[in-house]
Amino acid sequence: MGTTFLPVASIVSSAGGRDGWMIVLPAFILGIPYGLMVLSLLSQFPNKNLLQVSEIVFGKGIGKLIGVLYILITGYFGGLLLGQVGDIYERSIMPLTPISLFYLGTIILVFYLCKSGIEVFARFSEVIFPLIILALILNLTLSISRIEPGVLLPILSEGVMPLFWGGLKVAPFVMEYILFMAGILAFLPTDMKEIGQLRREVWRAVFLVGILDMFVAFTQILVFGPFETTRIVYGLLVLGKMVEVSRTVAGVESLFLGVWLGALVIKISAFLFTVVWGLETVMNLKGLKWEIAVCAVFMGIAFGFVRGSVLISEISFVDNYLILPFTTIWILGLWGTARWKKGKNIRGN
């Protein structure tokens, strides 16, 4: 699930206006064929990540080139996400605390999580996920009193084309996970029964996250209206700020931020993992010093980058113009070529 719920409403409402929430689930569903393609490559090339598979299918040169692109894109994006942590905390609840402390605290957590291994990472996500769901549900239900249903009408007044363009802006979210799946593939079970289970999980995860994000976008549009939703980058944080129960419980966004931090740690860790796996596969660089080096690069990107709306624009840019085209072309090409080669071998035999 990562942190898609933070910017999703702003993105879809900028493209689709008041109807933007409708495109969230269909755009997420785009992830299903890609997830299934990756899993089909798992059964064809067991215990290998897609960088290794690329070297086998496309040849060493092109495989290495894809690997370098994979490292650069995921590394840069991981650094931007680290920057987002500092940005969120500085802008919302702790403006006077040096932003470097947020970077440092988060990167220490990320490093510790990655050092503990992929199994601990999976369990960490397993614990945090219900907390995220709970926080989202609380956020959404406690905002019901501020809902104005009229802002949704008239439905589809601009036609369906804006929704199509909005879908293209949400699709990169799914591709971020596909990039992570490409790396984690080497650790997944290769038994046919378990691959079947993984396929079912892909469906389940896409629908669960898609429906939740759709509700997040839906609620924000209902509360703020489409124009304000587009303008507020972190609408969910503002929603958290507005939560009030009988004038006793108020201003609890700092508590929600604790949960969002968990989500961000998961996402940054996922990208740290991808870079580390990429370095190991492509350049045979492994060990503690390289993991520390990647963390240092993340810190450098976070420190070096401007904050606020420019940071969000940069994240959107990487999502739309790097992650989306790279992943769609790479996975589709790899899957197609692998199928073609497999078919040729069978016919040849």
Place this chain on the structure above:
Amino acid sequence: MRSWMKMLKELTLRPKVHQVRKSPAYSFDEDLAKPVSGQKAKEILSKSSDIVFREFYLQGKESIPCLMAGVDGLVDKNLLDQFVLKPLMVDLPGRRELAQLTLSNVVDSTIQYLLPGLEIKKISKLSDAINAILSGDAVIFFGESKEAIVIGARGWANAGINEPVAESVIKGPHEGFTETLRINTSLLRRKIKHPSLRLISLKLGELTNTDIVVTYVDKVASPDIVSEVLKRLSTIKMDGVLESGYIEEMIEDFPYSPFPQIAYTERPDVLAGKLLEGKVGIMVDGTPIVLVVPAILTQFLNVNEDYYQRAMTAVLFRFVRYIGAFIAVTAPSVYIAVTTFHQEIIPTDLLMSISAGREGVPFPALLEALLMTIVLEILQEAGLRLPRPIGQTIGIVGALIIGDAAVKASLVSPLMVIVIGITAVSSYAIPYYDLSLAVRLTRFPLMILAGSLGFFGVAVGFYAGLIHLLSLRSFGVPYMSPIAPMRIRSLLQDTFVRAPWWAMKRRPQLLEIENPQSGGKGKE
């Protein structure tokens, strides 16, 4: 520099085989491997005044001189007089076999025709004879015979069976383990009267020769866990094992973690319950504390009384304990974070009251909380080591007099006293002392993080603790299971809630056990 590094390595890295305080070499070490000899045994043991030797002739035959040895105070003298010495010394006419006694057949004939006792064993090694004598048995040597007889005649004074102070219950059995291993095994056997209950005896400690019993229920405990326990115990090489705590540190997976990875109990019913769940017990002679492995975090927040109460009541008590543990960990740090960084979270009326209370207090909230927590730790430690009546006085002096005076002197705010008080009371809701200690330890870094980074610091500390807990394993079982990896059935059956007995159809999912059906009252 290199020697410093070596010393640091020795102190921090745990070896695969634990050679701790090796015992010195003795002149009789070589003799111990030789066949039994009464003379040799006497030579080795006669320098200790508590070892008693009794020389006599078997059935009055001067051709068969005998020597009986035992430890005064450990052997049951009445038993030896009535049922060992009397039949061996007094001639019983009428049995043909006894008339033909010679040194070559004396041991077998004595066992078959003369000794009426139940625990009688033939041995041939001197080391076995010495171990038996020092463990409280009596040994009879026959002239130059290469064999001897061990008579189970242990009969020392013991404290008796009492209710454990640290694990008292309102509803449930009130008996606890004692310092005597054999009594403890008998208490366990009374709970599980089935041949599948296994008790494997070992000896640990080169000088103490402490008896250890590894116990489990066959086909219920995972064979992998049983063999892992035996393997880890076999790596311990030290001069003395005086308490189960010695073993605990040697066999746990992560020695530098503050969290307990091995459970313990002083209650036979608790041990029996854990064995029926597929766990393995380690009993050590000389202590009533029995170790139970593997252990998971949630187990430390559940007590056996939960299973004796009605399910709904047990759920309520568990909920209270979990909330208590959460408050014990987070209350001071949340208070510090809220008063220092996030005042917006506090309702205005309460904020005014807090501000009024803090007026005149010269310290920041972090220092105030640290100070109070340290004072609380000192009071707890002082109360624990003092005799009980004085310990209570310390509590009154600490809580009422010092606390009240500190507030009046504006050294601390009244709300801080309340927060620390609630924290202390909440930590008492944690039933396992070891976990309570871990909670007390983790409180300090959380407070410092809260004081310097507010809720961000609390979240960082909380997540770091969570990652640490998730990386722990106890004998291969993830410490945080069944929360992560998530086992929904275990969570609903016997973790945060306790399902009624009829619904607990399967044993805990986290252990790979051979027989998952509980065989309890559950319907199939």
